[in-house]
Amino acid sequence: MTLLSVEEATARLLALADPVATETVSLGEAAGRWAAEDIPALRTQPERDLSSMDGYAIRFADLPGPFRVIGESAAGRPFAGTVAPGEAVRIFTGAATPEGTDTVMVQEEAAREGDTLTLAGEGPGRAGRNVRPKGLDFTTGDLLVARGERLSAPRIALAATGGHGALPVRRRIRVAIAATGDELVPPGTPVAEGSLPEGNSAMLAAMLADLPVALIPLGILPDRLDAITAAFASVDADVLVTTGGASVGDHDLVRPALEAAGGSLDFWRIALRPGKPMLAGRLNGTIVLGLPGNPVSAFVTGSVFLRPLIAHLGGAADTRLRTQPAILGEDLPANDHRMDFLRAETRDGRVHVAAIQDSSMLRTLARADCLVLRAPRAPKASAGDSVEILRIA
Ligand SMILES: Nc1nc2c(c(=O)[nH]1)N[C@H]1C(S)=C(S)[C@@H](COP(=O)(O)OP(=O)(O)OC[C@H]3O[C@@H](n4cnc5c(N)ncnc54)[C@H](O)[C@@H]3O)O[C@H]1N2
Ligand code: MOO
Secondary structure, eight states: OOOBOHHHHHHHHHTTOOOOOEEEEEHHHHTTSBBSSOEEOSSOBSSSOEESSSEEEEOGGGTTOOEEEEEEEBTTBOOOSBOOTTEEEEEOTTOBOOBTOOEEEEGGGEEEETTEEEEOSSOOOSTTTTEEOTTSSBOTTOEEEOTTOBOOHHHHHHHHHTTOSEEEEEOOEEEEEEEEOTTEEOTTSOOOTTOEEOOHHHHHHHHTTTSSEEEEEEEEEOSOHHHHHHHHHTOOSSEEEEESOOSSSTTOOHHHHHHHTTOEEEEEOBSEESOTTOEEEEETTEEEEEEOSSHHHHHHHIIIIIHHHHHHHTTOSOOOOOEEEEEBSSOBOOOOSSEEEEEEEEETTEEEEOSOOOTTOHHHHHHOSEEEEEOTTOOOBOTTOEEEEEEOO
């Protein structure tokens, strides 16, 4: 049996559909989505020279003074006149520096008596001290956020300051989630002998909580071809994610149901551990992603495939997994043909891989703060070696 590499499966999955349609929404609604267009500055920031401190606006050449204080400049209420040699203006943080001044003396270094101001400390040191020049942050027309970049909190603030009240983004991705399995009961309900609480749907919903999705919960589908086919045929979503029933057993019906509903399989089975039996296909306008039922397998495939797929549909320019190097805590054997994602915990600056990696074991997953990536056929590794990890907590 040939298994698709993780890289090839990722490329094929993302090739199944283009990003969804664009809409323009308020800054609050845009947060966490990806810019659908380049976002330019509509204004210059600061729009003129501003003080960065509370103190006195002066001409540097006039130091050490004394100065005559002739007025005040506050944020939003600038001093209207021009400052002549020997004069100063009381100024506050964020206020425009008046015409004729080039430097701000902080108030901690100033002595004032009536309108007379003298230097009482080391002084500003150089012309331009404590002044933010016009355009320090950006100038009209500058690119603030590039198309495809995520609208993080700082980028939302940048766009707001750049003059935008609404931003072009992709609409939310509609994600239907279905669990399959006769043994499953909804979490929190009585569990008869032979049954099992259904945890994967809640886990997947939690994994997507920071992404711009609209979830469509389809609940638990029984292991019957007609029931799964009917549920598939009536789905109205961009992505349908199922868990369970993806393997080769007699009750593994996701693949046959996809075809019976009129959809087509694109690929099945990945060189990945855990997560081998994952499948992907299309059904009308919906991408169908069949994740394995084992909870850890569902988590790993959700991390490696589902989250990047949502980002791709949401217009993200970069959908790659954000891995990082870490130092291995103990030796690992050589790997076989499947890429491994091993649950591990960081302690004392090293990542310690859990001894048992059974894909049913949620407690080791819940304790893990990262997954250690092991490439197919990776040679054995020793404690102290550098490995790539994917942070999960
Ligand atoms: N003969 C073979 N058997 C299996 C193979 C194989 O290649 N040949 N692959 C194994 C691998 S690897 C995996 S992973 C599993 C996944 O199979 P399925 O996707 O068909 O998953 P199920 O059999 O439906 O369930 C597996 C396991 O997980 C529990 N489960 C399922 N859904 C949920 C849920 N929503 N919440 C909690 N737990 C769930 C289920 O009860 C099973 O215990 O197949 C191997 N078999
Ligand atoms: O791939 Mo299965 O997910 O190894 O347990």
